[in-house]
Amino acid sequence: MPVRLAIAPSRRLLDVIRDDLALTGTKRSCEIGRCGACMVLIDGAPVNACLTMAYQCERRSITTIEGIADGGLHPVQRAFLEEGGFQCGYCTPGMVVSAAALLDARPNPSQAEIEEALSGNLCRCTGYGGIMRAVRRAAELRRGDG
Structure with a gap:
């Protein structure tokens, strides 16, 4: 589902996912890209959301843990x-x-x-x-x- 947000360029993807979209399955942990708790898929590739700026995601497909399953369990x-x-x-x-x-x-x-x-x-x-x-x-x- 496409989402359009007006956000500051300094916002991290992790913060947008958790704070703006209320998708809390993506975890906030080390916040420096070492633990992988915030892993999401960007265009199908795993990426640390804590290291990704939200502006880098414009017109990209983001999948969080909430979207990993297509009905039922993955x-x-x-x-x-x-x-x-x-x-x-x-x-x-x-x-x-x-x-x-x-x-x-x-x-x-x-x-x-x-x-x-x-x-x-x-x-x-x-x-x-x-x-x-x-x-x-x-x-x-x-x-x-x-």
Whole structure:
């Protein structure tokens, strides 16, 4: 759904998403691009919303965690639930966004490709085992293997 906003050029995409559009699934955390909690898709590519100025998004497609699913759960969301891919859940929206972008580009990713795709997302709770299982499971779900 196209959105038109009149905003100051100094506004960050993260602030616009959370404060102006009230889409709070995109998390505010480190605010310096190191944790990935604020990950969104810009034209299908994962980007840290805390490092992106809103003016850079003019005429671009922005997808937040709220828009990742097209009705029901996205296969990545389902897999995170099935495989215990989260603990506190704070990093989960960014992880899901990054994993969804990976699977759009690489339907059958290798372990190395999964690790690379999630390298910009930090989790301080789970130890990554469940997250990795969830991404592999999501790939299976998307292929119809499960």
